[in-house]
Amino acid sequence: MARPTEPMPESSPRPVPPIGVRISTDMERRSYGIRARARWTDPLTKQRVIRAEIVKDEATARAFFETLRNSSVKGMDVSMTLEFFTSIDDRWARGLDMTSTGDNYRYGLRLRVLPALGHLPVTQITAGMIDRTIDDWEKQYGASTIKNTIAPLVRVLDEAVRDGLITINPAKHRAKRSLHRNAFRVQPAEDAAPRAHAIPDLQKLNQLASACGDVHQSYSDFVMLAALLAARSSEVSGLQVGDVDFTKNLVIIRRQVFPGRGGLITKPTKSRKERRVPILDPLRPS
Numbered sequence: 001m002a003r004p005t006e007p008m009p010e011s012s013p014r015p016v017p018p019i020g021v022r023i024s025t026d027m028e029r030r031s032y033g034i035r036a037r038a039r040w041t042d043p044l045t046k047q048r049v050i051r052a053e054i055v056k057d058e059a060t061a062r063a064f065f066e067t068l069r070n071s072s073v074k075g076m077d078v079s080m081t082l083e084f085f086t087s088i089d090d091r092w093a094r095g096l097d098m099t100s101t102g103d104n105y106r107y108g109l110r111l112r113v114l115p116a117l118g119h120l121p122v123t124q125i126t127a128g129m130i131d132r133t134i135d136d137w138e139k140q141y142g143a144s145t146i147k148n149t150i151a152p153l154v155r156v157l158d159e160a161v162r163d164g165l166i167t168i169n170p171a172k173h174r175a176k177r178s179l180h181r182n183a184f185r186v187q188p189a190e191d192a193a194p195r196a197h198a199i200p201d202l203q204k205l206n207q208l209a210s211a212c213g214d215v216h217q218s219y220s221d222f223v224m225l226a227a228l229l230a231a232r233s234s235e236v237s238g239l240q241v242g243d244v245d246f247t248k249n250l251v252i253i254r255r256q257v258f259p260g261r262g263g264l265i266t267k268p269t270k271s272r273k274e275r276r277v278p279i280l281d282p283l284r285p286s
Helices: 058-074 101-117 125-138 145-162 181-185 201-212 217-228 233-237
Strands: 024-030 032-042 050-054 248-254 255-260 265-268 275-278
Touching: 024 058, 032 058, 050 058, 050 125, 101 125, 101 145, 125 145, 201 217, 233 255
Parallel strands: none
Antiparallel strands: 024 032, 032 050, 248 275, 255 265
């Protein structure tokens, strides 16, 4: 006959001692381990709260009690994992443009940081762990993607420092690593020049635009506008009829339009300033 066992305590939600409460503890040895139990009185409801766990030995039980006492000192669960960022809402994203940069950072957290490090308690994450994780990312992603992954991790762990969960941010200087070091080391100098992959002349530009026009004329027009106005794709998308003045031979770039949360986002240019660009002959109606 199977030996009856005591059901494990509920794992979610786990009560956390409020700041400054007195915690009483006890251990009870069972055939399948030790039942470690902590009790305190909620200062608001005046109700008695119990949190218990089944652990393998007394040392683990004492560590469990110490974690709860530390949580009482800090007013938060010091054993929480990187899901910590959900408990602080968007505080980690203060100062970010949430229609562009903020969204990219949020994707970096959910698609890469949490799968790689989200199971670890924040207090156990080290610079070495983060370095090894970045090593793995460098085998799969480009420099821009990695930047948009490390930057939000730094911000979340900055909040953990402010909350007293950790004393230093182990990700603080990880963003300064030289990404793809080996790739750059063997790259010929001529290929590393800023204009190495620029379109060399109008003939090549017309060939590219013509190839895009085989799909749809709008693609060809887009390529010509982006190249000859020196405009970002979002700025080309933001052009309106009133921005083009053939009498003065100018295009005024005032805004950018791009897909974002909830649909298309319209914003000022990245510099927040209008730009007046001359209309070159290839852009004039034939």
